[in-house]
Amino acid sequence: MLxxxxxxxxxxxxxxxxxxxEAGLADDLDHLIELDGKRRKVTIEVExxxxxxxxxxxxxxxxxxxxxxxxxxxxxxxxxxxxxxxxGLASIHEELLALASRLPxxxxxxxxxxxxxxxxxxxxxxxNVPSFAFEPKDHVDIAQRLGIIDLERAARVSGSRFTYLxxxxxxxxxxxxxxxxxxxxxxxxxxxxxxxxxxxxxMYGTGFLPASEAQIYVTRDDDLYLAGxxxxxxxxLHQGEILDPGTLPLRYAGYSTCFxxxxxTYGKDIRGIFRLHQFDKVEMFSFTEPxxxxxxxxxxxxxxxxxxxxxxxxxRLVLVCTGQMGNAAAKQxxxxxxxxxxxxxxxxxSCSNCTDYxxxxxxxxxxxEDGNQTVHxxxxxxxxxxxxxxxxxxxxxREDGSVPLPxxxxxxxxxxxxxxGPNGAP
RNA sequence: GGGGGGAUGCCGGAGCGGACGAUCGGGGCGGUCUUGAAAACCGCUGGCCCUGAUGAGGGGCUCGUGGGUUCGAAUCCCACUCCCCCCGCCA
Numbered sequence: 001m002l003x004x005x006x007x008x009x010x011x012x013x014x015x016x017x018x019x020x021x022e023a024g025l026a027d028d029l030d031h032l033i034e035l036d037g038k039r040r041k042v043t044i045e046v047e048x049x050x051x052x053x054x055x056x057x058x059x060x061x062x063x064x065x066x067x068x069x070x071x072x073x074x075x076x077x078x079x080x081x082x083x084x085x086x087x088g089l090a091s092i093h094e095e096l097l098a099l100a101s102r103l104p105x106x107x108x109x110x111x112x113x114x115x116x117x118x119x120x121x122x123x124x125x126x127x128n129v130p131s132f133a134f135e136p137k138d139h140v141d142i143a144q145r146l147g148i149i150d151l152e153r154a155a156r157v158s159g160s161r162f163t164y165l166x167x168x169x170x171x172x173x174x175x176x177x178x179x180x181x182x183x184x185x186x187x188x189x190x191x192x193x194x195x196x197x198x199x200x201x202x203m204y205g206t207g208f209l210p211a212s213e214a215q216i217y218v219t220r221d222d223d224l225y226l227a228g229x230x231x232x233x234x235x236x237l238h239q240g241e242i243l244d245p246g247t248l249p250l251r252y253a254g255y256s257t258c259f260x261x262x263x264x265t266y267g268k269d270i271r272g273i274f275r276l277h278q279f280d281k282v283e284m285f286s287f288t289e290p291x292x293x294x295x296x297x298x299x300x301x302x303x304x305x306x307x308x309x310x311x312x313x314x315x316r317l318v319l320v321c322t323g324q325m326g327n328a329a330a331k332q333x334x335x336x337x338x339x340x341x342x343x344x345x346x347x348x349x350s351c352s353n354c355t356d357y358x359x360x361x362x363x364x365x366x367x368x369e370d371g372n373q374t375v376h377x378x379x380x381x382x383x384x385x386x387x388x389x390x391x392x393x394x395x396x397x398r399e400d401g402s403v404p405l406p407x408x409x410x411x412x413x414x415x416x417x418x419x420x421g422p423n424g425a426p
Numbered sequence: 427g428g429g430g431g432g433a434u435g436c437c438g439g440a441g442c443g444g445a446c447g448a449u450c451g452g453g454g455c456g457g458u459c460u461u462g463a464a465a466a467c468c469g470c471u472g473g474c475c476c477u478g479a480u481g482a483g484g485g486g487c488u489c490g491u492g493g494g495u496u497c498g499a500a501u502c503c504c505a506c507u508c509c510c511c512c513c514g515c516c517a
Binding site: 005009039040043044046047048050051053054056057058060061068071072073074075076077078079242363365370371372 | 436444472487
């Protein structure tokens with residue numbers, strides 16, 4: 001949700017920023033400004049009548065006889081005029097809210113303008129792309145030979161885009177989770193296992209509704225939504241609260257299963273476990289004072305890079321262009337990991353500063369010296385388990401099909417599973 | 427699934443048609459006293475919106491949510507939502 005006060009005071013920067021995202025948005029903003037003006041005009045009218053009504057009603061209490069009758073008579077007229085005006089105000093308000101909640105966060109000036117992946121800006125390449133003395137296989141070949149994923153049976157049970165993870169894949173999953181949690185815990189993140197079924201308000205508050213409705217699973221009888229990322233329940237954790245500035249920044253590391261319908265991606269990444277309806281993920285989430293979110297954004301990014309460097313995965317950091325950013329983000333970094341099996345970089349993590357966009361919808365504020373202010377929220381993937389598993393398999397594969405897991409994971413894996421081999425699974 | 431009880435400010439808890447934005451207690455903040463602290467005493471202490479200069483001031487809304495009755499609703503009526511307890515089932 002946009003800050004109407006800020007728009008009213010100085011609409012130009014916001015209009016320009018929105019136009020950089022998508023051409024039509026500037027017109028939407030103008031419509032919004034018009035509605036806001038209308039609303040204020042009618043509000044003044046209505047409130048003056050209400051003030052009159054309040055004054056009069058008080059007077060009735062102490063009046064008697066003829067005077068009282070006269071007063072009630074005239075107040076009845078005020079009441080009727082209000083009844084005429086109020087529906088108009090309500091509908092303007094409704095329209096205003098519907099439009100305002102549809103508009104995305106205006107991008108930060110440092111965000112490159114563009115429409116698709118081609119327009120993303122590569123910030124840096126890190127690590128060495130491995131070279132192989134043999135033809136590297138892709139993760140499906142490797143994993144199936146190891147017996148650690150079972151896509152066919154999963155399809156029989158649940159349909160396409162599901163998998164069973166077995167044996168070594170599971171050991172690796174727990175190791176990745178513990179590796180990330182230990183690192184983030186040491187940095188002051190509070191580990192969280194959040195609810196993954198959430199109410200509509202949480203989806204709305206994080207900006208996934210109404211924007212991405214088609215991507216979200218809904219339960220039939222209970223009207224609960226399945227979170228596509230723990231960002232949703234983590235953001236909603238402090239919904240409606242006024243936080244004490246001493247507690248900020250609040251940093252959480254949420255571990256949860258994520259559910260995505262992936263509507264409209266038929267035929268895309270259909271092979272393997274790259275794009276599933278269900279996967280597990282460790283997600284970082286921060287609440288900060290408005291002035292500190294840009295520093296926090298870089299901090300979350302540094303955590304992501306530390307995790308990947310620790311695992312020894314080659315990646316590149318990308319600044320996502322205006323057209324590719326999530327609805328709530330003002331700026332977004334993606335990290336793309338090198339996948340030898342595909343011979344290209346693929347998205348592994350994402351890190352967004354949502355500024356006050358989600359927090360305003362969630363009504364999450366901080367009590368500052370000069371009044372209450374909307375906090376800023378940020379989110380970043382610590383570890384998308386499935387895709388990280390793909391990256392480990394493809395980058396560290398050996399010609400015999402075995403895969404040694406990187407050393408930082410060893411403390412969390414039984415010794416016999418530190419190298420994924422044919423004996424790693426039934 | 428069956429039965430019962432609730433929803434009021436940061437927390438507890440009154441109020442049940444007209445000086446109620448709300449008694450009181452706790453907490454928090456400030457002060458008096460004290461070498462310091464505690465105790466005691468005094469004062470302050472919700473949010474949102476409009477107007478105004480992001481000031482002072484003024485106004486409106488807000489007692490779970492939405493509707494209704496009324497000149498006037500925290501208080502009466504209707505619907506919904508949520509929370510809690512007991513029984514049953516259950517990881």
